[in-house]
Amino acid sequence: MASFIQKGHLEFLSENQKAKLSKHFMTASITLMPHELAVLLGIEYPHALAVLAELEAEGVCEMKLLIYHNCEPEVPAGAIPFGIGFPDLPWICPHCEQSVENEDELSFDFIAYFNQAIEFV
Numbered sequence: 001m002a003s004f005i006q007k008g009h010l011e012f013l014s015e016n017q018k019a020k021l022s023k024h025f026m027t028a029s030i031t032l033m034p035h036e037l038a039v040l041l042g043i044e045y046p047h048a049l050a051v052l053a054e055l056e057a058e059g060v061c062e063m064k065l066l067i068y069h070n071c072e073p074e075v076p077a078g079a080i081p082f083g084i085g086f087p088d089l090p091w092i093c094p095h096c097e098q099s100v101e102n103e104d105e106l107s108f109d110f111i112a113y114f115n116q117a118i119e120f121v
């Protein structure tokens with residue numbers, strides 16, 4: 001079961017890029033991070049983030065803000081829904097259990113969870 005993206009949406013993507021995106025969802029995971037999408041489509045990170053935000057607006061995925069603490073920079077320490085902003089400080093890191101007072105200790109990325117495959121029509 002796929003959800004279909006109608007004509008008139010995501011028009012800033014080329015037909016080729018839409019085809020790549022459709023193919024990705026047939027064969028690969030249902031999560032996408034902006035840097036993965038950027039590589040997949042050959043676009044820049046901010047553009048990829050805009051595509052994911054647009055897909056969320058279409059209701060086909062749910063975006064989360066991933067929170068990384070510099071105690072373990074490769075492993076997300078938390079995730080909050082996209083659009084509510086950044087976590088309130090102080091924020092307790094579940095990895096090291098320290099109270100983070102300074103946003104400089106944190107870094108952020110995004111992940112989109114797709115509830116189903118999408119296909120452009």
Ligand SMILES: [Zn+2]
Binds near residue numbers: 069
């Ligand atoms: Zn930590």
